[in-house]
Amino acid sequence: MADDGFDFTPGAQVPLAGAAGQTAATYALASAAYRDDEVTKILEADNEWHKSKVSEPRVKMLRPRLGEAYSRAVIDRMLGAGRAPLIQSFGTEPQVVVEHCLAAHRIRRERDNWLTAVTVLCGLLFLPGFLVWLLIFILRANVAKATDKRASALGTGVLVAFGALAVLFLIKMPFGGFWGWYARAAVVVPVLGWVWAKRICERTARDLRERWDSLLAGGGLGAKIPEAVPGSPGESAAEQLRKELVRLSAEQRSNSVFYAGPKGILGMGTRWGSWQLAEDLVPREPGKEINPFRSWDVVRAIHDQLKLLERGPLNTGGFPAPSVKHWIVTPVGENAGAVSRPSGTDVDAYQVKSHAIQEICNKQQFGAGDRHYLGVQWTLWDGQLVLTMMITVTVLHETLRIEVTGHALGPVHSLFTSKPAAKTKTVQKSVKFWETRSVKLPLVDADEVVRLAARAPLTWYPPLLNWLGGTLSLPEPFGLRHAWADQPWRHRFMADDALRAATPVLRVVHSAALKVLAENGVDTERFGARSSALSGQVQEVSPRKADVYDA
Template identity: 80%
Template sequence: MAVEGGYAEFFGPQVPSTGDDGQTPTFALASAAYRDNEADEILKADSEWHKSSVSKPRIALFRPNLGEAFSRAVIDRMLGSGRAPLIQSFGTQPQVVVEHSLAAHRIRRERDNRLSAVMVLCGVLFLPGLLVWLLVFQIRTTIAGREDKRAGVLATTLLVAMGLLAVVFLLRMPFDGFWGWYARACVVAPVIGWFWAKRICERTAHDLRERWSGLLSGGSVGAKVPEAVPSSPGETAAEELRQSLARLSAEQQSNSVFYAGPKGILGMGTRWGSWQLAEELVPADPDREINPFRSWDVIKAVHDRLRMLERGPLHTGGFPKPTVRHWIVTPIGENAGAVSRPEGTDVEAYQIKPHAIQEICNNQQFGAGDRHYLGVQWTLWDGQLVITMLITVTVLHETLRIEVTGHALGPVHPLFTSKPAAKEKSVQKSVRFWETRTVKLPLVDTDEVVRLAARAPLTWYPPLLYWLGGKLSLPEPFGLRHAWADKPWRHRFMADDALRAATPVLRAVHSAAIKVLKENGVDTEKFGARSAGLSGAIQEAAPKKADVYDA
């Protein structure tokens, strides 16, 4: 991190690293902060279970584009004071996405500062003319938004007619003296301001598009957020921002997750498969009782065995090193709008302490309360695929049950991986009217300059801007990764990876559990037979909606 004048020049990642560390979905999501598409485009990326919304603007001139709406929504939701808990973004780095949202917001804020100065000098001082021009563009925007093909021609005709009327007004001014010259200035000054604003908007648009393209191309695009690093003890805003980013990173490492019925475990994806081994605990020696043991003893052995999954008898690649963790799963409603993380003396920095995990594993196996799961997780395809296998062990009366479930979270929606395209349209040729030709359009057109200039002074008070132009509402409970995840089953190799992981995990779990049972004097004949049956059946594993019960 380079420091200049007491500020951090760059805050966050500068050079994308390689490997399956989630860079691809992280930068894909971060690129949304720099985009200039219509805000409604993000609705196409909504999954079956998670829906976002874009409120309809009261005045079309004040509507946000995708990058403005996304960056503002992400900053408010993930860094806002008193924010609700977030869902972990497995396979991504949410802090990086937030940093890029801050950087994009900072770039636009600098542009809006300049546009606000233009609005004051060329607009507010000549308010009557400004209001007339804004009214014309508002009507033009409303007309152009209709589905009728003639609407675009009508909108252009309106603007040309207004221009001709302005010229006539300048030549045949009905006033004399000071008011005559002021009236002329009211017509001309907003037009001069438009040319000035256009240069400002084009420079910023090129910068944003370069960052958008750079993130998706793997370039060294850093998130420039100097306001996130305090340069003196008195900078409370910078210190609060730094603490918010640190809190975001800590919550990302939480070992508490939420089960939302058919939606599966939020952040891990839906449950696509379930395999259960349940047999009676019978002493191997009829003359001796079973040695007392608990669920935690079985889970601990399974944990040690799963950590060895990357090792095999042949040197043929195989599994990369998995992440093996103990999870505490809290049930919530399918349509729950928020979650509440565990609190109390057993929780520290969003982490449930080991002794509390062990107690839940041994005691909370029936009735209300959280449940314990042991998870083995792979982040593959550079973060585009997250495979999670969860194991839970329960003992009710004389029956021990070992359940293995599969969860898969697919790649981010293709909307986020699309690179910026040149703005162009097809028009008919003047002579050969039955043929068309492609015409390049300006990066920032007339309507866009007016929209940005009109919004600029109001960006200092977001609530009013939201009320006038609308805003993006993120799906709740919100997590960056699962909100816009696509299904992995449409990608042949991703589907193969998810299905192939189930068999070796199931066999490793059963092998470790049966070993513990033997050591404690349990007759494992039925467990072994049942395990062999499951081992054969799982070889034909197929994804299904395991949480959607036909009842």
């Protein structure tokens, strides 16, 4: 059994970037860690089955941006101590996504350290002036958010008016001596600190946007996480982080999955098609008994034939090499908020052992308990489409049933694939007032500098910052890939790939099963007729919600 204290590797390692053929979806999800959109935008990426939650901030100035909230939430959920089990992210490398979240968090932490120093030097040491300027910015921000143009102009006027008063205060100081000079500094130094902080924020914003753009362009910049490489045996935090990353990869390779009713198999998508072949086991020769065989014998023959799907009589490209794997499927409720993986002596490093798989396949076919499925899976479209065909064989009394079901997980939401765009706004032309033009805005505006500077000192104590600014709650049971996946049926070629895979898989399964039945003295006439009928039906296949029973 895999537990929190078990180490799966012999030494210190930092996992490399995503596997070939799965980079698009991986880098799209990783790019969210560097984004500077409003955190509520992630709600647009939720699908009908999985919903994120963004809590309302108690202090709006301390609210997080999308990248800040996303990276923090992913790190806590996937690397946190005592975390709940995760759902596998088929078609992606979740470890790469977590590494980029760690890298983005480290970049922001360095920025916050600088901003904290600026706040202490230019703010706390000159607290009266700092508080006055802060109140002015809050007032201006609240007024500027009004939809009325007059109110927006009033917000700008407020800042100008207070600036003029500050100049008059510097020229005609009501008192002298030390306190006079301190009062002058309290007016000027916070402004200089704001300019310094703005340069720090702009430098970091450019760095984050370059990484965001690089990931969506193909992942040119890698994630740097030196904190995951222990430099000495005494660095317990780095060693723990390294173990959690390795544990994450081990759980990703688990052969245990969960069926959540209409949601389908979590991580594989909803079930869109189902074909069942069920006939009685009748001896081929009257008066003789059939040779005794087990469900596992049929499954093993199907497994061997599915491994050959990439071969064909014509050189037409055809199927890429599929992943053929035995799965242990655990049923969970449709609205289950968590899952629990199998444990015990039959599980090693999140993998159910072979002898346990065979026992489940042969014996657990009716009533409570986990079930065995044989899956053939393709990761297509650079990780954006995951097709899975699941096969199960059951024998009840004298009836053998072979069921083939199709599952499809579509591309990640377009929110994650959008590249950084320049910030602009549309204004009226001064002369031709009936026409408009786009004006380029600064990458980091005044309000954003104030927000970051106000948040920076509180990043040293995240619980307080989360309570004041709000947090992002990830959909549970959580898995990076299925949480923000679209349906593939809106993409013509993806839908075609899903539909075309069903026919050859179904025929290979039936062919392998009929061969085993014939070798063991079973009359295959009825099985063959039923198989031919299903072969005709599958040619007119259309996707449907196969798990939504209208009863």
